[in-house]
Amino acid sequence: MRFLAAGDQGLIVECGEGISPAVNDQVHRLAGLLENEQIPGLLAVVPTYRSVGVAFDPSQVSAADLRARIEVFLTAQDSTAPLPSRLVELPTVYGGEYGPDLPFVAKHAGLTPDEAIRTHSGTDYRVYMIGFTAGFAYLGGLPEKIHTPRLPSPRIRTPKGSVGIGGSQTGAYPADTPGGWRLIGRTPVTQFDPLQDPPTPLLPGDRVRFVPVTEEEFRRLETEQVRAARREPRAANREGVERRAPNSAERRGIELLRGGLLTTVQDRGRIGTQKFGVPVSGAMDEVALRVGNALVGNWQGAAGLEITVAGPRLRFLADSVVALTGAELDADLDGVPIPWYESFRVRADQVLDLRNCLTGFRAYLTVAGGIDVPLVLGSRSASLVAGFGGGTGRALREGDRLPIGAAIGESAERIAPCRWRPSAQQPATVRVVLGPEDDAFNAEGIQTFLSGTYEVTAKVDRMGCRLDGPRIAHAGPADILSDWIPPGGIQVPGEGKPIILLADRQTTGGYTKIATVIGADLGRVAQQRPGALVCFRAVSAEDAEAVARQLESDLARLPDCLIDAGIWQVLADTGEIPDPAAAPSEAGHPTGDAP
Numbered sequence: 001m002r003f004l005a006a007g008d009q010g011l012i013v014e015c016g017e018g019i020s021p022a023v024n025d026q027v028h029r030l031a032g033l034l035e036n037e038q039i040p041g042l043l044a045v046v047p048t049y050r051s052v053g054v055a056f057d058p059s060q061v062s063a064a065d066l067r068a069r070i071e072v073f074l075t076a077q078d079s080t081a082p083l084p085s086r087l088v089e090l091p092t093v094y095g096g097e098y099g100p101d102l103p104f105v106a107k108h109a110g111l112t113p114d115e116a117i118r119t120h121s122g123t124d125y126r127v128y129m130i131g132f133t134a135g136f137a138y139l140g141g142l143p144e145k146i147h148t149p150r151l152p153s154p155r156i157r158t159p160k161g162s163v164g165i166g167g168s169q170t171g172a173y174p175a176d177t178p179g180g181w182r183l184i185g186r187t188p189v190t191q192f193d194p195l196q197d198p199p200t201p202l203l204p205g206d207r208v209r210f211v212p213v214t215e216e217e218f219r220r221l222e223t224e225q226v227r228a229a230r231r232e233p234r235a236a237n238r239e240g241v242e243r244r245a246p247n248s249a250e251r252r253g254i255e256l257l258r259g260g261l262l263t264t265v266q267d268r269g270r271i272g273t274q275k276f277g278v279p280v281s282g283a284m285d286e287v288a289l290r291v292g293n294a295l296v297g298n299w300q301g302a303a304g305l306e307i308t309v310a311g312p313r314l315r316f317l318a319d320s321v322v323a324l325t326g327a328e329l330d331a332d333l334d335g336v337p338i339p340w341y342e343s344f345r346v347r348a349d350q351v352l353d354l355r356n357c358l359t360g361f362r363a364y365l366t367v368a369g370g371i372d373v374p375l376v377l378g379s380r381s382a383s384l385v386a387g388f389g390g391g392t393g394r395a396l397r398e399g400d401r402l403p404i405g406a407a408i409g410e411s412a413e414r415i416a417p418c419r420w421r422p423s424a425q426q427p428a429t430v431r432v433v434l435g436p437e438d439d440a441f442n443a444e445g446i447q448t449f450l451s452g453t454y455e456v457t458a459k460v461d462r463m464g465c466r467l468d469g470p471r472i473a474h475a476g477p478a479d480i481l482s483d484w485i486p487p488g489g490i491q492v493p494g495e496g497k498p499i500i501l502l503a504d505r506q507t508t509g510g511y512t513k514i515a516t517v518i519g520a521d522l523g524r525v526a527q528q529r530p531g532a533l534v535c536f537r538a539v540s541a542e543d544a545e546a547v548a549r550q551l552e553s554d555l556a557r558l559p560d561c562l563i564d565a566g567i568w569q570v571l572a573d574t575g576e577i578p579d580p581a582a583a584p585s586e587a588g589h590p591t592g593d594a595p
Helices: 021-037 064-074 103-109 113-121 215-231 286-295 443-451 519-526 541-561 567-573
Strands: 002-007 011-015 042-047 053-056 087-092 125-130 137-140 154-160 162-167 170-171 177-179 182-186 205-210 252-260 263-265 304-308 313-318 322-334 344-346 351-367 427-436 454-460 465-467 479-484 487-493 499-500 508-513 513-516 535-538
Touching: 002 064, 011 064, 011 479, 021 053, 021 125, 042 304, 053 064, 053 479, 064 541, 087 162, 087 215, 103 113, 103 182, 113 182, 113 205, 125 177, 137 170, 162 322, 205 454, 215 252, 286 351, 286 519, 286 541, 304 322, 344 351, 427 519, 427 541, 443 513, 513 519, 519 541
Parallel strands: 087 205, 427 535
Antiparallel strands: 002 011, 011 053, 042 053, 087 182, 125 137, 125 205, 154 177, 162 170, 162 182, 252 313, 263 304, 304 351, 313 351, 322 344, 322 351, 427 513, 454 465, 454 535, 465 499, 479 508, 487 499, 487 513
């Protein structure tokens, strides 16, 4: 048993080596125990092939405390007790247009197509884990006879429900995606539906059997599933889904006259759904969103708009109080420039024009009452990679309307202390905790990582940030068995260039992670444009947790530290500009360059 640090918000518990039912049983026993215990501060439990990823809130529980509790669980659990296991049958039509690679698979195995079908469908498969993308089940147990190499080049589009074989693995694609597996059939069973509870028909630990059906039967089942989905009251009365207040929020809403480059609805993200392969999502610069919410009088987890590089043009349908935080924007309200990190009033029918980011990469618009799109899986955030949430399941565009919730109280003309604004210092210093797989790198590689300066490439999005710079040397292979990816995990593929994984990251991945960005510095990473420079500084997991606790304390006190704009102006005229947080503790400084 090994415990691996994964930043200040994560812990990985390795239960063994390799892929085996026995090790995977230990994984699922531990995952079940942790979920049932309801430990304060425990956010998510993610079982993988051989380990359990644990996400936690360091302001409520420490990694050391979690480890101690897990060790007690491991001592007390009965490792011989059988685990509950369901058998899930997936009707599958094989061959033809649904399985164009079936002839290749059969020929590669020295079988006829019918023999290949019988071999594939005559086995019960184990769901080792769900990851990579929402609803994608990693199945084990494919007969060695039909192990088949992947395509030389992936298809641009693999249809939803396609059943394929890739090497020693088999499974069904939950959505239309690129894919390199050999397609042998298709199932009509939806592999992921965010409005279901649970959102996936397969769960880790299940047994799966593919049942051959005719094309006629496939089409009938497909039609029945579509009809059932249309009959179902999918946006109301469902656990994890909340319908907005009828029409009233719409009347208080916002109309998009221009969508901007990439504008999405985001809150603090989804908690506890990574085990289904669902990305956390949420604001890339969470601190900026939380400060904006404090400025307009919201609770800090309310949803706002995340604006990347070039912003939208918005018409407000009712009087509102709003604030802009994060990257500084070139913006005006009916032609009048607007303040940054200060709440201000917008009247009905006024137009707010948010153009380009002057500094930084991502800005946030918060509005009193919050953006009141429906909750899906516990969050209002748009998940672009999974295609749901945020009201539209995509980036916003011209013609969209967003409802606004009821405001809590009066909150205009308040200014946030300057310490909360993003730092433009270059290179940006990012604090990291080494691991979870720092032992996969030699001493020279770790020294290169910590001493080098890296440039943000054009390959940067909500999933991650690819860097260019000195090559980081591995001690051995760059690949590992697919494992949980914590927030801010830094993967280093075989080419030796780091990739920082961010809000929309996949839940599991198979590259070594040399280090993990601490939570307080994730917003700093999110604000780096292509061409910006980044360097890394290692801190201990204990120090990182102390930074997280101080930051959370500072954010809790923030509403009491906001400055009345009128008083600020009077004192500014006399040369006495107030800033109640002008000298914060270094440990909690979110945007500066404290140790």
